[in-house]
Amino acid sequence: MKTAIQTIIQDALEKARQAGELELSPFPEIVVEKPKDEKMGDFSTNVAMTMAKSERKNPKVIAESVARYLENGDLSQVEVAGPGFINLKMSHEFFLQRLKNAVKQGNDFGQSDVGQGTKVMIEFVSANPTGPLHVGHGRGAAVGDALARILRKAGYDLSTEYYINDVGNQMNFLGRSTWLRYRELLGEAIEFPDDHYRGEYIKDIANEIVEQKGDEFLKKPEEECLPFFRKYAKDTILKGIEKDLAEFRVTFDNWFSEQSLYEDNSVEKAIEWLKGKGHIYEKDGAVWLKSSAFDDDKDRVIVKQSGEKTYFCSDIAYHQNKIGRGFEKLVNLMGADHHGYVPRMEAVLEAMGYDKKIFKILLVQFVSLLRAGEKVSMSTRSGEFETLTDVVNEVGVDAARYYFLMRSSDTHLDFDLELAKKETPDNPVFYIQYAHARICSIFRTAEEKGVAWNRSDEVNLAPLVDEEEFAIIRAILAFPEVVEKSARAMEVHRISHYLLDMVSRFHGYYSRHRVVSDDKALTLARLFLLDAIRITIRNGFELMGISAPEKM
RNA sequence: GCGCCUGUAGCUCAGCUGGAUAGAGCAACGGACUUCUAAUCCGUAGGUCGUAGGUUCGAAUCCUACCAGGCGUACCA
Known part of the structure; x- marks a missing residue:
């Protein structure tokens, strides 16, 4: 426009x-x-x-x-x-013509081509498969998923990916934790180390193993047991994560295993490649990346004295792999507590000879879980409502997603469970859904009264003359630009703010004007306008992964 | 110490990558249901945009310093 x-x-x-x-x-x-x-x-x-x-x-x-x-x-x-x-x-004609175009586009209204088919990958969540997702992961999941939907709408060629850290000490602790619980279940006295995973879910997994395998591992030495326990626990947890995310309406185009980078020698090759470029040196028995040459505070170890590779090391290979797959832009969502990681990843990209501009790390700030204003404990001890699933079960997917998406992701988020459940204007998600349901209800009324409505651009919109109506039309027509800006800035919260504004105009309009009346031409024109609002709400909610109910 | 994020109404937050008189919602107060969903609407009140400088026609927005809170600063992930 x-x-x-x-x-x-x-x-x-x-x-x-x-x-x-x-x-x-x-x-x-x-x-x-x-x-x-x-x-x-x-x-x-x-x-x-x-x-x-x-x-x-x-x-x-x-x-x-x-x-x-x-x-x-x-x-x-x-x-x-x-x-x-x-x-x-x-002129009014200018807007009315565009309103017709918007309705004609239907589900595609809001679509643009600012992305020009640029191949983009968003990597998000990527939580270690050592336990269920918590609320913080939920925010990352909601933001990443919504961003993907927004960028697709704006014409980017988008893929989403979950990077599975299935290598390293965490996996050893996981396997060992499960093995210990297994022995405990079978009546052995065990000593459970502090740095192992203490969650109840470990016991559940151990119990499954007991049911399936009985005591067969009891007689074997630890080294023979661990590979099985490691894999079994990891697979089970990962399956759980995938299921939780699916219920949260988040799915990934690809799940990428860190292990696979070792299996196909990508990690070795990446190290050799960087060595060839002179970006790597040995000191104190470890191998270092000269990241300080690229704006990082200091050099970083990629191979420890022990010979083990660091997480950072495989991450180098991973990002090389991403670029190798033809992605022109890489977006990573990370928890803000990992922000120290940003300069070194940018250094890697530059060491590999790429402009660091192709790489964008979005930091998602913390979530404080509240209940009626009181902070809910987030400790890993068996505190209530710490997992994403618990929160979703309590407040529902729509409210949870809305809360995660309503704020700029670089501010701390207060997530109040009581507010999220409330069906009042305290909770904007219901306010917006209510508008949609209300419109649908008006259409039902129109139908009952035998109004011959159909979505045709033959409709005469001349009866729309009220300034309030044009204010709404202007708001509707701004939607594609909101999506564009949201995509460009990679800021998902703009969609929710936009919808709130649009919908409050509708609620006000509704209370002052009657849609279905004896004036047939006016009724048809106003229904057309409401249909456009309805389409915009649906499309906006679609970007947020939130449902638009027809009845409430 | 150094680095990143944040600081806007009593509370929670917007403010569109420099523009016009800084905006919503909640909370407070006062109104509106015999008519399409009152999970709604209308009105009132509420501000030293953390502080101090700078850049220019113009700053909540950009720069510098400081203050406050959060998070980092691993041969953990």
Whole structure:
């Protein structure tokens, strides 16, 4: 919509130049925005102000010149205001025609091609398969998934991936924890180390093994048992994670195993490759990456004295692998507690010869779980409601996802379980869903009264004349731009703020205007408008992975 | 010590990568249901945008310093 306005302004500038009123060197970038106050106009531009310097004129004078040459059938009013803004009002026809187009697009309304098919991978969650997901992972999952949906809508060629850290000490602890619980279940006295996994779920897994295998591992030495326990526990937990995420409406295009990078020698090859480039050296019996040469605070160990590879080491191979698969842009979501990891990963990308701009790490801040204002304990001890599943079971998928997505992801999030459950305006998700249900209800009423409605662009929208109606139409038509900006900035919370604003306009409109009335033409036109609102809510919710119920 | 994030109404947060008189919701107060869902709507009140400088036509937004909170600063993941 804004590009159409840009063209109109550009024409005016050209005409002003031909008339000798403006020099236009350099030709200014035409920024079209919405005025702060809707009453000022539908669009505004600040070109006159940005040109002030090069034209050596007062911005107001420039604005007057430009305004004189602004001519277009879609324009209904041109005004110079404030320090030199040019405010434009568009004709009703301009908006009504676009509203029809929006409805025609239906589920595709909001789609754009700003991404131009760029191949992007978003890696998120990637929690270690050593226990169930907690609330923090839930936020990462919701944000990553929504971001993927938004970027797809904005025309990116998108893939999502979960990186499974199935190698290393954590796995050994996991296997050993399970083995110990197994022996305990079979009546042996065990000593359970502090650094092992103490959760109840370990006992459940051990119990499964007892049921399936009996005491066959009891007689074997530890070294012979551990590989089985490690794998069994990991597979079980991973299956649980996948199931929990699916119930949370989060699925991945690919699950990538760290182990596989060792099996196909990718890690070795990556080290050799970096060595060849001179980015690697040995010191104190360990192998180091010269990451300090690329803006990291210090060099990082990739192979320990013990000969074991660090997590960071396989991560190098992993990201090399991602680029090898043709991704042009890599996005990683990480918990904010891992932010120290950012510079060294960027260093890796640069050491591999890539621009670090292709790599974007989004930090997702902590979630504080509250219950009626009181902080809920998040300790790994058997505190209640620490897992994602527990929270989802209590408040529902829609509310949980909404809460995770309503705030900018780089601020701490207070997630109050009581508020999330409440069906009041305290809880915006119900407010928005209610609008959708309300619209559906109006359509049911219309049907009962025998109104012959169908989604046709033959409809006569001329009866829509109320300013309030056009305010809603403008809000609807802004949706594609909101998606675009949300995609560009990779900020998911914009969608929820947008929906809230749009829907509150509808609720106000509803209370002041009757949709189904004896005026047949007006009824049909208003139903068309409501249908457009309904489509926008659905499409917006679709991006957030939230359902739009027809009845509440 | 160094680095990252945050600081906007009593509370929770927006503020569109420099624009016009800084906005919502909640809480408070006062109103609106014989009409399509009152899970709603309308109104009132509420501010030194952490502090101090700087950059310019113009700063909540950019820069610097400081203050406060959170998180990092591993041959853990």
